Amino acid sequence: MARPVSIRNEQILDAARRCFLEHGYVVSTAAIAKEAGVSEGSIFKRFGTKEKLFQESMGLPRLDVRALTEPLIGEGEIERNLEFLAIELLKFFREMIPRVLMTCSQPGLGPFDRFRNNPQSMPAVLLAGLRDYFAAETRLGRLRDIEPEVAARMLFAAVHNFAFFEYLGIAAREGEDASTFAKSVVDHLWHGLKPGSRELES
Amino acid sequence: MARPVSIRNEQILDAARRCFLEHGYVVSTAAIAKEAGVSEGSIFKRFGTKEKLFQESMGLPRLDVRALTEPLIGEGEIERNLEFLAIELLKFFREMIPRVLMTCSQPGLGPFDRFRNNPQSMPAVLLAGLRDYFAAETRLGRLRDIEPEVAARMLFAAVHNFAFFEYLGIAAREGEDASTFAKSVVDHLWHGLKPGSRELES
Amino acid sequence: MARPVSIRNEQILDAARRCFLEHGYVVSTAAIAKEAGVSEGSIFKRFGTKEKLFQESMGLPRLDVRALTEPLIGEGEIERNLEFLAIELLKFFREMIPRVLMTCSQPGLGPFDRFRNNPQSMPAVLLAGLRDYFAAETRLGRLRDIEPEVAARMLFAAVHNFAFFEYLGIAAREGEDASTFAKSVVDHLWHGLKPGSRELES
Amino acid sequence: MARPVSIRNEQILDAARRCFLEHGYVVSTAAIAKEAGVSEGSIFKRFGTKEKLFQESMGLPRLDVRALTEPLIGEGEIERNLEFLAIELLKFFREMIPRVLMTCSQPGLGPFDRFRNNPQSMPAVLLAGLRDYFAAETRLGRLRDIEPEVAARMLFAAVHNFAFFEYLGIAAREGEDASTFAKSVVDHLWHGLKPGSRELES
DNA sequence: CATGAATGAGCTTTCATTCAT
DNA sequence: GATGAATGAAAGCTCATTCAT
Numbered sequence: 001m002a003r004p005v006s007i008r009n010e011q012i013l014d015a016a017r018r019c020f021l022e023h024g025y026v027v028s029t030a031a032i033a034k035e036a037g038v039s040e041g042s043i044f045k046r047f048g049t050k051e052k053l054f055q056e057s058m059g060l061p062r063l064d065v066r067a068l069t070e071p072l073i074g075e076g077e078i079e080r081n082l083e084f085l086a087i088e089l090l091k092f093f094r095e096m097i098p099r100v101l102m103t104c105s106q107p108g109l110g111p112f113d114r115f116r117n118n119p120q121s122m123p124a125v126l127l128a129g130l131r132d133y134f135a136a137e138t139r140l141g142r143l144r145d146i147e148p149e150v151a152a153r154m155l156f157a158a159v160h161n162f163a164f165f166e167y168l169g170i171a172a173r174e175g176e177d178a179s180t181f182a183k184s185v186v187d188h189l190w191h192g193l194k195p196g197s198r199e200l201e202s
Numbered sequence: 203m204a205r206p207v208s209i210r211n212e213q214i215l216d217a218a219r220r221c222f223l224e225h226g227y228v229v230s231t232a233a234i235a236k237e238a239g240v241s242e243g244s245i246f247k248r249f250g251t252k253e254k255l256f257q258e259s260m261g262l263p264r265l266d267v268r269a270l271t272e273p274l275i276g277e278g279e280i281e282r283n284l285e286f287l288a289i290e291l292l293k294f295f296r297e298m299i300p301r302v303l304m305t306c307s308q309p310g311l312g313p314f315d316r317f318r319n320n321p322q323s324m325p326a327v328l329l330a331g332l333r334d335y336f337a338a339e340t341r342l343g344r345l346r347d348i349e350p351e352v353a354a355r356m357l358f359a360a361v362h363n364f365a366f367f368e369y370l371g372i373a374a375r376e377g378e379d380a381s382t383f384a385k386s387v388v389d390h391l392w393h394g395l396k397p398g399s400r401e402l403e404s
Numbered sequence: 405m406a407r408p409v410s411i412r413n414e415q416i417l418d419a420a421r422r423c424f425l426e427h428g429y430v431v432s433t434a435a436i437a438k439e440a441g442v443s444e445g446s447i448f449k450r451f452g453t454k455e456k457l458f459q460e461s462m463g464l465p466r467l468d469v470r471a472l473t474e475p476l477i478g479e480g481e482i483e484r485n486l487e488f489l490a491i492e493l494l495k496f497f498r499e500m501i502p503r504v505l506m507t508c509s510q511p512g513l514g515p516f517d518r519f520r521n522n523p524q525s526m527p528a529v530l531l532a533g534l535r536d537y538f539a540a541e542t543r544l545g546r547l548r549d550i551e552p553e554v555a556a557r558m559l560f561a562a563v564h565n566f567a568f569f570e571y572l573g574i575a576a577r578e579g580e581d582a583s584t585f586a587k588s589v590v591d592h593l594w595h596g597l598k599p600g601s602r603e604l605e606s
Numbered sequence: 607m608a609r610p611v612s613i614r615n616e617q618i619l620d621a622a623r624r625c626f627l628e629h630g631y632v633v634s635t636a637a638i639a640k641e642a643g644v645s646e647g648s649i650f651k652r653f654g655t656k657e658k659l660f661q662e663s664m665g666l667p668r669l670d671v672r673a674l675t676e677p678l679i680g681e682g683e684i685e686r687n688l689e690f691l692a693i694e695l696l697k698f699f700r701e702m703i704p705r706v707l708m709t710c711s712q713p714g715l716g717p718f719d720r721f722r723n724n725p726q727s728m729p730a731v732l733l734a735g736l737r738d739y740f741a742a743e744t745r746l747g748r749l750r751d752i753e754p755e756v757a758a759r760m761l762f763a764a765v766h767n768f769a770f771f772e773y774l775g776i777a778a779r780e781g782e783d784a785s786t787f788a789k790s791v792v793d794h795l796w797h798g799l800k801p802g803s804r805e806l807e808s
Numbered sequence: 809c810a811t812g813a814a815t816g817a818g819c820t821t822t823c824a825t826t827c828a829t
Numbered sequence: 830g831a832t833g834a835a836t837g838a839a840a841g842c843t844c845a846t847t848c849a850t
Binding site for chain 2: 188
Binding site: 004005006007033038039040042043044 | 811812
């Protein structure tokens, strides 16, 4: 009986996300409304305030890391598994990093409250998932007796940094693509830097 | 003959830095003036616009990485050297990261223009310095025949990530301190993850 | 469907005109908003900048002088016709002069650009209209063989000066009203100053 | 014994006049100081406020019209005398008009208070001087029995209008110079517009 | 439900004026 | 006397939010 909704929330959130990422929090709600093709009134009917709109549009995606790692435990070559995980992580980071960086600009709105000492926060959960994978493989003897937290962190950090530099346009290495990077990182992580360590393999 | 200058630029820049980092770019110039203990007029006399003030106050510190690495080449244990470098990097990142993140919130003012494809940008120079150190040690045979770019990036990434998580308050590991972290990272990077690689040492 | 417009542009322009004429360009937009009974925001929504508002509110009225002169050609007594034109011109100048003077205060916004060497500008068109009337009457032999530009200019100038003095409150002659002034001017212009020229009539 | 004054008031007033005439009252005191080559402080030491500076720098020049007219009474041809007076008036108006127009923009500062109903004001005095000349010549029978106020006003108005249009850049007539204009005006004023009035001369 | 006109608080910026030297 | 650094009040303008339709 009532008039049906004709504007989808996603339509507004997508536009808001584009605007915020391009211009920062200071972009005007009028600009967002125009980008979304709706009236300013509609935005406020739905989201109440600009802050709420910002938070919702900058909401972090989730990655079910356990769904990725569990099938790998004890299966295949570890190096291949790690490369696979690196690539998957990278896809995720490419989406996440711009949003995290943008929200960092608004302390109080930002991820600070959500992240601070919160083991349920997305990065903490993600890291825990990786750590559990390394722990499982260690228990199976497929890895040296390492600290799984540290190994997980190093893989995570390498990929995070790659995505971060990519986003900022920092030219770390000429024409480096993601898969080459993943292979190199895993190779170095696997064999270590110590001289002689690789040669002993044969 | 005229009234002498009684307000140092640093006094304003420090206040601006504190305000921007605490509240984001949206903090008002009035608040900055109050924090600095000067009039708004004085701020604009010195810096012209809020944008300029933001850029100057968020200006990135430089780290002379070669001054750190050069004395290390061929000297002492590599692992100790890497731990030392990690700690120094961390000190630097703790200062730099908040500024980079904050400026990322204002595309157009931000580091984007300064970073994009610019091999003279601070992160690129820093990374190059580390790479050269790894290359030098490799040439001396003190490292396995690795890709120095990759090794440098992995160290850089690990420290960067540590500082990043620290800033965001992400609880990666209970009560982990910097020096412990550095030791662990270097240990894993040195020996690698491959089973058996450490035991062969003895 | 949206809220209907409830503020007419004229409402703002009239208020702006009153304020500018009373206090000069330096009057604040806040004062204009108050005078108009609207918010400052509404003024800027409509006119963009104070400059634009000034220009629009000080826009010069037009006088269709040909519509006035054409019915007069060859009809009635010339002296009466000229008195009629003087009175009409005066009405127009009373509205126009304050605006021209006010805009002269803002070189760059003022009438300078619109007037300079522009034969389509209001004063030029007005003068041309008068000149054509004098030329037409001269062709009909109802005027001495004069230069119509000069005659037109003299009538125009006399009325312009009357309005100018009136606006500035310069007491040129005790208690002189417009119609008396018009009669006197036309009389002197018609008969000239030369002695004996009038007496010959009878 | 005391330090001698090293800045002349004229230096400041000239600069102020140039600035006000070019940019209007809104020009900043800083700009005036720069133009004058002195410090802002010095301006305020001398003139107290911007308003006072404006008024002093826009002060109207005086013309001793009686000194011009009295030698002419009863001497030479009237037409030549009137042309001479027109040219002298024009020189004066060229200096005066920009200042009057500029001050009109600041009601309250402007000439309003000085002009309003003030028979001692410069324009009133000027006009009275001209009127007395016409009256004197009329008494001598060298003019038709006219109203001297009106004749004076017509001459004054014609020259005023010429200077006014010149200042605004209004193209009244192609390539008209001052002396031609003066001759034409006096000729028309002298002989009048009535047909036949000239021919009777011979 | 959707609109966009209207608002007013608050922003950045300017600038006349003061003051320490 | 002369300077120009410093001020702070107020300006022009923006924009998140409300509201009448």
